[in-house]
Amino acid sequence: MAGLRNVPELVVITGAGAGIGRATAVAFAELGSRVVCADIDLAAAGETAALVGGVARQLDVADADAWEHFGAWVRAECGVPDVVVNNAGIGMGGPFLEHTAQDWRRIVDVNLLGVVHGCRVFGRQLAERNRDPASARRGHLVNLASAAAFTPSRGLPAYVATKAAVLMLSEALRAEMAEHDVGVSAICPGFIATDIYSATTWVGEAGAAALHRGAALTGLFGRFAPGPDLVARRIVLAVRWDVPVLPVTVGAWLAYGTYHLTTPLMRLAARVGDxxxxxxxxxxxxxxxxxxxxxxxxxxxxxxxxxxxxxxxxxxx
Ligand SMILES: NC(=O)c1ccc[n+]([C@@H]2O[C@H](COP(=O)([O-])OP(=O)(O)OC[C@H]3O[C@@H](n4cnc5c(N)ncnc54)[C@H](O)[C@@H]3O)[C@@H](O)[C@H]2O)c1
Structure with a gap:
């Protein structure tokens, strides 16, 4: 395994305005990295940037054009990053039969295509830098999947589908990016105490009921689930040791169990096609x-x- 043993000079994080994104910004800043904090909520990104001495940019990860501008801006103003953390994501729950086409469009645009765009835009930059014999820096792409990626749930059909797609995208991309000396990791947290539950869209439910459900889950996981700094530490570890897939929390590891046994073979099979x-x-x-x-x-x-x-x-x- 290669891995980034040196402290990454520049780290880009999406959804850096809260939760896991903010904790990851803090973790890399503590190591000595400079952090570009991107979020759809510019004020929240600004708060994180102020916390870590980084820079804030507004970015809706669902917007492909905005990604092109953002990538060009990062390259011109800060240079090619060493680590890109595709973290921004949204929750969506409720029965499959209640999901509208727009519901699917939105969650796929953010949770899946948001990651695809990040890997596209920065993957090219990292591969190009790798072709430059004068540069000794390697790159790493980190994608936030979830334990939901290997845990079917009738309560979260759209969410689990997008997270399974992010996990498989990361595995396939890892097989291709290896020839550019770029690592790819999928991080799969179980329940983590963040605001994602209160921000989750509960389809087919009236506003008050949806709010109540989000608040109840936030209260529950706020009490028992680990905080986002645990995921941030695991992300740093995944980058350092070039870990392909990293479940976070005991529950996530349990869910990963059977899947884990056969994954190394599937990872070899993923290389067929070069x-x-x-x-x-x-x-x-x-x-x-x-x-x-x-x-x-x-x-x-x-x-x-x-x-x-x-x-x-x-x-x-
Ligand atoms: N919290 C958990 O239990 C958990 C578990 C597994 C996976 N995850 C994943 O981790 C990631 C971060 O989750 P979190 O719990 O920190 O969520 P959070 O709701 O606490 O923070 C998400 C951040 O992303 C930003 N964001 C939302 N939509 C965006 C968009 N379109 N473009 C840019 N920024 C956007 C929000 O403004 C917010 O700052 C998500 O991908 C989530 O699916 C979370």
Whole structure:
């Protein structure tokens, strides 16, 4: 494992105005990193920046154009970052049948595409810097998934779906970014005492009931769940040791159990598709010669020619 053993010089964090994002800004600042605090709520980002001596920028992670401007601004004003923490996320609960198309649009835009854009914009910067022989700095992308990524829940169908997608995106991206010497980690916290529960949208519920449910959960987890500084420490650890997937809290580790047993094999399989492996597969296929099923393939090709339909269509019938 590679990992960033040196203190990262520059760290970018989304959703840095509260909760896990703010705690992560504090953790990296304590190490000596300079932190760019981005949040949809500029005032909240400003408070975190003041706390850590960093800079604040407004960013709605769901806005692809805003990401391009933000990435260009960071590069021009602060340089290429060493660590990017795609932390911003929202909660959404309630029965699947009550979710509207707009509900899905919003949570996918923030929780999944918000992470995709961050990895796209900064992943390119990190890969490009890695090609520069004069630069010895490595990069690391950290994506906030959740224990929800491997814990199905009828109460949070949209939330768990987006978090599972973030986890799998991180695994796939890790396989690709390895050739650019860029690490990718997915962090999977269980219940953490933050404001996310009071800010969660409860679909299909009238305002007062939704508020009550959010407040009750905030009270409960505020009493029993660990604070966001635990996740922040784990994020620092994941960057230092290049950890692929890191559950946080005992409950998250328990949920991760069975999944964890088979993940290393799946991670190897994720690498299939690169040039080298495809060339190796090609060579293997040539050495093995024509497959016995070749006749069937020829029949399909013949039909394709006769009917003028595509191979995919023929196979699908
Ligand atoms: N708290 C938990 O129990 C828990 C558990 C697992 C995963 N997570 C994940 O950790 C991340 C942080 O959660 P938290 O508990 O600190 O939440 P939080 O609600 O305390 O803080 C979220 C921050 O993100 C900002 N934000 C929201 N939408 C945004 C947008 N579109 N663009 C930019 N900023 C935006 C908010 O303004 C806020 O400052 C989320 O991705 C969440 O899903 C949290």
């Amino acid at each position: 040039e080298q492996t495809m060339r190796w597969l090609d060579g293997l296929a040539r050495r093995l010669g024509d497959p016995p099923a070749n006749a069937a393939v020829r029949v399909v090709s013949e039909k394709t020619r006769q009917n003028g339909v595509t191979h995919a269509q023929v196979v699908a019938r």
